[in-house]
Amino acid sequence: MDAPLLDVDGLVKEYDTGGPEPLTVLQDLDMSVREGEIVAVAGESGSGKSTLLHLLGALDRPTAGTVRFRENDLFSKSDEELAAFRNQAIGFVFQLHHLLPEFTALENVAMPALIQHRSLSEVRPRARDLLDLLGLADRADHRPGTLSGGEKQRVAIARSLMNEPALVLMDEPTGNLDARTAQPLHREIERLSQDIDQTFVLATHDPSLAQIAERVLRLELGQLHEIDPAEDIMPAEAASRGRDADKS
Ligand code: ADP
Numbered sequence: 001m002d003a004p005l006l007d008v009d010g011l012v013k014e015y016d017t018g019g020p021e022p023l024t025v026l027q028d029l030d031m032s033v034r035e036g037e038i039v040a041v042a043g044e045s046g047s048g049k050s051t052l053l054h055l056l057g058a059l060d061r062p063t064a065g066t067v068r069f070r071e072n073d074l075f076s077k078s079d080e081e082l083a084a085f086r087n088q089a090i091g092f093v094f095q096l097h098h099l100l101p102e103f104t105a106l107e108n109v110a111m112p113a114l115i116q117h118r119s120l121s122e123v124r125p126r127a128r129d130l131l132d133l134l135g136l137a138d139r140a141d142h143r144p145g146t147l148s149g150g151e152k153q154r155v156a157i158a159r160s161l162m163n164e165p166a167l168v169l170m171d172e173p174t175g176n177l178d179a180r181t182a183q184p185l186h187r188e189i190e191r192l193s194q195d196i197d198q199t200f201v202l203a204t205h206d207p208s209l210a211q212i213a214e215r216v217l218r219l220e221l222g223q224l225h226e227i228d229p230a231e232d233i234m235p236a237e238a239a240s241r242g243r244d245a246d247k248s
């Protein structure tokens with residue numbers, strides 16, 4: 001069998017919060033992701049989803065444990081090597097799009113390649129293709145301030161794909177959008193998975209986003225537990241809180 005894209009073993013993350021005991025967020029966590037898979041990480045707010053995604057994307061270092069990426073031990077690399085790895089191999093989409101306001105949609109999409117000191121004229125065709133892929137061909141010259149919430153998040157998704165990353169990490173990518181705006185984005189993610197066999201790890205507390213995943217893992221007490229994708233991803237109490245929040 002092929003080695004997994006991502007192989008996480010015994011991951012521990014503690015935060016020093018100034019008190020006598022550190023805060024343990026991830027505790028001996030194991031995880032494995034195959035090439036081409038869509039995996040959802042579900043869990044209540046504060047359960048450690050963002051912490052886990054930051055470690056998978058090498059934005060932060062664990063307290064203990066290993067993350068192997070195509071059999072390479074990530075955290076044996078220097079900070080400089082990790083920065084290059086992130087730029088090349090990982091695409092990030094955050095809840096807040098983090099687009100640069102003074103650049104156009106096309107320039108924002110091209111940014112990960114510009115960081116590699118490639119010229120805009122060289123990478124413009126790919127940035128255009130990606131905007132096209134996300135249904136934004138006619139928004140290429142718009143600045144983020146003139147785009148809707150859903151459009152901004154599409155630009156962020158296009159940007160995450162710019163350097164043909166092996167893995168796209170999405171941290172509650174539609175958490176900021178209403179259901180009507182989020183739905184087409186979910187279909188977009190599903191389509192990218194089918195069309196270009198893109199691997200995704202999505203953190204979400206949105207059941208409709210979890211529905212597009214092949215596997216749903218619930219993060220609880222620092223560890224992941226596989227749950228049936230048809231099952232409610234949140235405990236009843238949290239789900240009803242979520243529904244109330246939707247109404248307001
Ligand atoms: P989620 O994304 O599931 O809401 P997070 O990973 O953001 O959860 O946070 C998990 C826990 O770790 C929370 O209790 C949060 O307050 C804490 N935490 C996150 N980042 C830090 C940090 N840099 N320093 C201290 N505590 C943190």
Ligand code: MG
Nearest residue numbers: 049050051171
């Ligand atoms: Mg989070």
